[in-house]
Amino acid sequence: MRTLKFLLRKEFRQIFRDKAIVALIFFMPCIQLIIMPLAADYEVRNVNLAVVDHDKSSYSQKLISKVIASGYFRLQGYNASFKEAFALIESDKADLILEIPQDFERNLIREDKQKLFVAVNAINGTKANLGGSYLGTIIAAFNADIRLQLIQQPRFSAFPVIDIVANNWFNPVLNYKVFIVPGILAILVTMVGGFLTALNIVKEKEVGTIEQINVTPIKKHIFILGKLIPFWVLANIIFTIGLLLARLIYGITPVGSLFTLYIFISVYLLTVLGFGLLVSTFCDTQQQAMFIMFFFMMIFILLGGLFTSIDSMPQWAKLLTRLNPVRYMIEVMRMVILKGSSLKDVLPQLGVVSLMAVILNGWAILNYKKTN
């Protein structure tokens, strides 16, 4: 215990001696938490649209203004021919072409049917997909408007009409930030904690100070604890700052209890830091440690369920995410912050993460060798 005291004192001194690193540790997450949720949004806006209007009728005008008025599209060209419009797609100035054929108005009124042509630039898949479906929805609405005007409403509609009303629980106005901020916070804590620990022991190896430690009678688990605790404290502080920022900037207050949140984050951090320490005991240089951490962090984050839903992943990927601690963290963050889940609700996740913490830290202790 006494040895641990000296280790911790030394470790904290070293961390706080490097002012640049301290600044980075605290400012980086803050800046990221401020910038990312505001900029990186799933909602597709500013879809560039080129219109080829062969009809030039009042109906075609109405359709076009309805599309533009939706706010999702920007009119990039009003072209005479499809060829001209396609040139815009080729030069990446347009994402979508809406071609309105000749006699659009006449056919619509007289023959009660008309076809429109939509061409999508599928290079940016998300934008094309969503843009195309927005456009489809707007055209369908336009269609409904016209039918309302032109057709005498029969008492019973000729078509079965089922109107769907969705009620968005836990995030009633589908505020994207409410969804993404807890996830980003989870990732920030993971990155900072993971990288700092991964680079720590390996740095002592590089500098040669580990040799002086290895020749002392210090116990291996005490040494690993001495490396674990400082970063655990640091990561908890960062997490707290993050929660405060989420509240101040985005008005997000956890619906569930802070107690549950901190219990989980405490255990989760042991997992992440244990992983970092394990990497550190395997590597000989900081470069190696950095690359290995990058490799795993990319996988952890992309398969963590923050940016893409785990439910829509293929079966093998779903299984893989079970080994991913970040997945549980993001899950629990959303459960507790948005849904108000209690400690009992997050017990399964807590169990898995605890097991991981024990395995990773135990492995790190075993893999740290004082005698080669």
Add this chain to the structure above:
Amino acid sequence: MVSEEKVIVCDKLTKRFGDFIATNEITFEVNKGEIFGFLGANGAGKTTAMRMLCGLSSPTSGNATIAGFDVYRQTEDIKRNIGYMSQKFSLYENLTVLENIEFFGGIYGLSDQQLKTKTAELVDRLGLKSEAKKLVGSLPLGWKQKLSFSVAVLHEPKIVFLDEPTGGVDPVTRRQFWDMIYEAAERGITVFVTTHYMDEAEYCNRISIMVDGKMEVLDTPANLKNTFNVGSMDEVFYQLARGAKRAD
């Protein structure tokens, strides 16, 4: 004060790295309080042998006991009883002189009271009073080495292992360094030291010279000069090391 008690007993100690035999069946004993010079050309296997004796590296074969503890099974007991100063400076450069002393003293289990008196003594002895709160990284090499040594013997170990402690250090500081070694030996600490300076070899009670992983000779400096019928340790070393096949 050299006594009859054996603190290092080595019997055919060997370390292989694949096909390469770094240390080949070295056998020797060192008495308590002795200053034992461990000489050899670069790559002769000195550091490997020393790392085995410190419990940092497991031997491939052979036996050795350090302060009565076995190098295979009791490495942590060995570590409690030795001090070690590696070839590469390995105190924390981003901690101050005082912080380094406190840390290593604390790790070796010194009490607060012991730490306090030891630190004061040490700072005084090294003349580092005005530098005590400076980062170790900013000290000149000579001071760093003296500090390293002082930290290595802070917990009054039975044996202290010094791996080229005076490499790159000026002659005056080297002299002071050897004064410190003598003081430690006076207190009964056995000193096991490697060096490339033959004048330093003369300061040792006994010296051994390693060539290509084997211990070729082991005797007092005076006896060695007689045996080889030469006037200086330089010549003894030269005659032996000339035959070495390994180079850097």
